[in-house]
Amino acid sequence: xxKKIPIRQxxxxxxxxxxxxxxRVVRTPSGEVLYDAKGKVSGRGAxxxxxxxxxxxxxxxxxxxxxLECDIPDEAFAELRRQFEEQEKExxxxxx
Ligand SMILES: [Zn+2]
Numbered sequence: 001x002x003k004k005i006p007i008r009q010x011x012x013x014x015x016x017x018x019x020x021x022x023x024r025v026v027r028t029p030s031g032e033v034l035y036d037a038k039g040k041v042s043g044r045g046a047x048x049x050x051x052x053x054x055x056x057x058x059x060x061x062x063x064x065x066x067x068l069e070c071d072i073p074d075e076a077f078a079e080l081r082r083q084f085e086e087q088e089k090e091x092x093x094x095x096x
Contacts, residue, residue, distance in 0.1 A: 012058035
C-alpha cells in the first residue's frame with residue numbers, strides 16, 4: 001500500500017499540494033507569527049506555496065490573517081519574506 005501523502009491548500013492561491021511542498025506559517029500560543037521550517041511548532045498553522053509571490057498575496061489579501069485569526073505584524077511579514085527568499089536561494093542551489 002502506498003503511503004498516504006497529506007495534502008494541504010495554499011492560503012493565497014488555493015492550490016492543493018503535498019504538505020511538504022508547502023511552507024507552514026504558525027501563530028504560536030504566545031501570539032508570534034513564525035515560519036515553521038520543520039513543521040514542529042505548535043499553534044494555529046496555515047500553508048503557503050514556497051513562493052514569495054504567494055506569501056505576499058496571502059498577507060496583502062489578508063488571507064493569512066484570516067487563516068491564523070490574527071493580524072500579521074510588519075516585522076513578522078519581513079521575517080517571513082527573508083526566510084522565503086533564503087529558501088528560494090537554497091532551492092536554486094539544489095538544481096545546479
Ligand atoms: Zn500558492
